[in-house]
Amino acid sequence: MIPAIDEIRRAAARIAPHAHRTPVMRCRSLDAMSGAELFFKCENLQRAGAFKFRGAVNAVLSLPAERAARGVASHSSGNHAAALALAARVCGVPCRVVMPRGAPAVKQAAVRGYGAEIRFCEPSLQAREQGLAELVADSGAAVIHPYDDEAVIAGQGTAALELVEEVADLDLLLCPVGGGGLASGTAIAAHGASPRTRVVAVEPAGADDARRSFRQGRLLLSVAPDTIADGLLTSLSERTFGIIRALVHDVVCVDDAAIARAMRLVFERMKLVIEPSAAVPLAALLEGRLRCAGQRVGIILSGGNVDLGRLATLDMDR
Amino acid sequence: MIPAIDEIRRAAARIAPHAHRTPVMRCRSLDAMSGAELFFKCENLQRAGAFKFRGAVNAVLSLPAERAARGVASHSSGNHAAALALAARVCGVPCRVVMPRGAPAVKQAAVRGYGAEIRFCEPSLQAREQGLAELVADSGAAVIHPYDDEAVIAGQGTAALELVEEVADLDLLLCPVGGGGLASGTAIAAHGASPRTRVVAVEPAGADDARRSFRQGRLLLSVAPDTIADGLLTSLSERTFGIIRALVHDVVCVDDAAIARAMRLVFERMKLVIEPSAAVPLAALLEGRLRCAGQRVGIILSGGNVDLGRLATLDMDR
Numbered sequence: 001m002i003p004a005i006d007e008i009r010r011a012a013a014r015i016a017p018h019a020h021r022t023p024v025m026r027c028r029s030l031d032a033m034s035g036a037e038l039f040f041k042c043e044n045l046q047r048a049g050a051f052k053f054r055g056a057v058n059a060v061l062s063l064p065a066e067r068a069a070r071g072v073a074s075h076s077s078g079n080h081a082a083a084l085a086l087a088a089r090v091c092g093v094p095c096r097v098v099m100p101r102g103a104p105a106v107k108q109a110a111v112r113g114y115g116a117e118i119r120f121c122e123p124s125l126q127a128r129e130q131g132l133a134e135l136v137a138d139s140g141a142a143v144i145h146p147y148d149d150e151a152v153i154a155g156q157g158t159a160a161l162e163l164v165e166e167v168a169d170l171d172l173l174l175c176p177v178g179g180g181g182l183a184s185g186t187a188i189a190a191h192g193a194s195p196r197t198r199v200v201a202v203e204p205a206g207a208d209d210a211r212r213s214f215r216q217g218r219l220l221l222s223v224a225p226d227t228i229a230d231g232l233l234t235s236l237s238e239r240t241f242g243i244i245r246a247l248v249h250d251v252v253c254v255d256d257a258a259i260a261r262a263m264r265l266v267f268e269r270m271k272l273v274i275e276p277s278a279a280v281p282l283a284a285l286l287e288g289r290l291r292c293a294g295q296r297v298g299i300i301l302s303g304g305n306v307d308l309g310r311l312a313t314l315d316m317d318r
Numbered sequence: 319m320i321p322a323i324d325e326i327r328r329a330a331a332r333i334a335p336h337a338h339r340t341p342v343m344r345c346r347s348l349d350a351m352s353g354a355e356l357f358f359k360c361e362n363l364q365r366a367g368a369f370k371f372r373g374a375v376n377a378v379l380s381l382p383a384e385r386a387a388r389g390v391a392s393h394s395s396g397n398h399a400a401a402l403a404l405a406a407r408v409c410g411v412p413c414r415v416v417m418p419r420g421a422p423a424v425k426q427a428a429v430r431g432y433g434a435e436i437r438f439c440e441p442s443l444q445a446r447e448q449g450l451a452e453l454v455a456d457s458g459a460a461v462i463h464p465y466d467d468e469a470v471i472a473g474q475g476t477a478a479l480e481l482v483e484e485v486a487d488l489d490l491l492l493c494p495v496g497g498g499g500l501a502s503g504t505a506i507a508a509h510g511a512s513p514r515t516r517v518v519a520v521e522p523a524g525a526d527d528a529r530r531s532f533r534q535g536r537l538l539l540s541v542a543p544d545t546i547a548d549g550l551l552t553s554l555s556e557r558t559f560g561i562i563r564a565l566v567h568d569v570v571c572v573d574d575a576a577i578a579r580a581m582r583l584v585f586e587r588m589k590l591v592i593e594p595s596a597a598v599p600l601a602a603l604l605e606g607r608l609r610c611a612g613q614r615v616g617i618i619l620s621g622g623n624v625d626l627g628r629l630a631t632l633d634m635d636r
Binding site (some may be wrong): 023025028044045049264267268270271272273274290291304 | 327341346362363365367416475582585586588589590622626
């Protein structure tokens with residue numbers, strides 16, 4: 001039921017010609033502020049600007065050739081659309097994406113820039129799913145779900161695998177959690193390749209379905225989630241909840257003000273552009289939500305796709 | 319008269335325990351936009367956020383012990399103050415800085431955070447020089463000039479030395495030019511360690527003293543310089559002009575709008591925070607001011623000390 005570390009190792013070999021092996025960065029001042037040794041896995045420097053490319057390209061490469069030839073498809077308003085479009089391009093297969101009318105122009109431009117076809121729909125989940133169903137009926141394209149997919153989860157886990165292979169003896173490994181693809185892959189990778197490392201998933205308080213599900217032992221969905229971490233609005237699936245429940249040691253929450261502060265610190269001290277979702281784990285550390293004094297802590301900086309206008313807003317908050 | 323490559327090699331050995339060997343980064347989309355192969359030397363990831371730390375720490379380490387014990391001093395409203403303060407701290411010597419009243423609070427905080435003492439003065443060059451003279455008379459501190467100093471120039475050259483050692487066969491090497499310390503060190507390093515590499519210094523059109531001096535063959539000073547590249551407002555000295563005239567192949571200019579566009583591209587495509595001064599060389603490439611098609615081009619990303627508020631302004635321009 002739970003994918004094995006071997007699937008992540010196979011994914012790592014499969015995506016190696018296409019994905020960046022992203023650098024691990026340190027920061028003295030954030031070490032001093034947290035009292036821990038922090039190792040940042042820079043997926044903001046991944047192709048298409050986020051870890052999402054790993055899962056997308058692994059999923060496309062895992063399709064049988066005749067299936068891939070008919071193309072891939074998904075519905076998304078965010079990073080998954082761009083990641084899938086680029087994955088399809090590097091694999092030489094067509095890509096079609098259903099996007100809600102009104103999706104940010106910059107996201108539309110990214111998807112088109114990677115050569116994918118966009119079909120617009122009304123901005124509701126129902127319209128998105130119907131649009132995708134029609135598109136698949138027309139084209140025979142394979143649907144690549146952003147997180148509820150074994151190949152996607154295995155791909156996302158390659159970031160943590162690279163990190164634990166490069167940095168030995170991590171006490172703690174932190175990642176953000178939204179739909180749970182990254183958290184699932186991270187937990188499988190750490191469990192298999194660095195078993196004494198504790199994995200903690202961090203979630204915005206305004207979209208705390210994973211924490212509630214984890215505490216209550218049953219899948220609960222987000223109702224009207226609201227957070228600046230716009231990559232983490234989605235709820236877990238039964239598949240990702242099952243993996244997280246089995247292999248993640250804890251799920252903790254932080255509020256938006258702490259997320260904005262952490263994001264600003266990464267800009268100012270590390271000179272890295274990250275999106276709000278990527279700042280969520282560091283926010284938990286700096287808010288004292290986790291014991292980490294003297295520990296070696298890995299953090300997945302999940303992505304860097306943020307509008308400059310958003311940064312302006314963060315500055316206003318100061 | 320012109321410092322030799324050996325001085326830069328000695329500086330590299332001297333500063334190695336203290337300065338970061340910064341990474342060299344690539345970017346597919348900027349390669350595509352420029353038609354060249356670009357290699358970015360990330361001095362925005364240097365300690366204290368800019369290449370300035372290299373020169374400052376080399377200068378402090380080059381002082382005789384009894385001279386260093388009385389401390390170091392300078393006047394500065396910008397990166398040199400922070401770099402010198404940190405250099406003094408890592409060398410265990412006192413540091414005093416004359417800053418104009420009204421210098422940005424964030425810069426004052428950086429200098430104080432590194433343990434230096436600030437003496438405030440009126441915001442004029444005369445008041446700054448007088449404040450520094452008084453401070454030196456009181457303390458016997460050694461003045462470390464931000465660029466008109468052989469040890470500082472040798473330290474700045476270590477960035478280019480690392481780059482040409484790591485990336486063979488660069489056709490072109492670009493750096494920004496203000497007072498000329500970085501441009502001088504870069505030209506000496508390339509001339510000595512990669513002689514077929516052409517070095518071009520790039521300057522904001524609103525502070526074009528280096529270009530005018532280079533073209534006319536005599537030192538001309540900036541009058542009322544005005545540019546968003548606030549690290550490049552200063553004029554060359556006789557020393558830096560002499561080196562640039564002898565070893566730099568050309569000096570070209572770009573306007574502020576092009577600088578802002580280049581800075582935004584580095585944020586969006588490379589996910590790196592850079593200050594406007596650091597964007598100046600890339601701006602020249604993207605504006606077509608230099609022949610670079612098919613060439614291997616090194617670019618010194620000189621620093622990353624920028625307020626988030628500044629980014630907001632750039633976004634408005636779009």
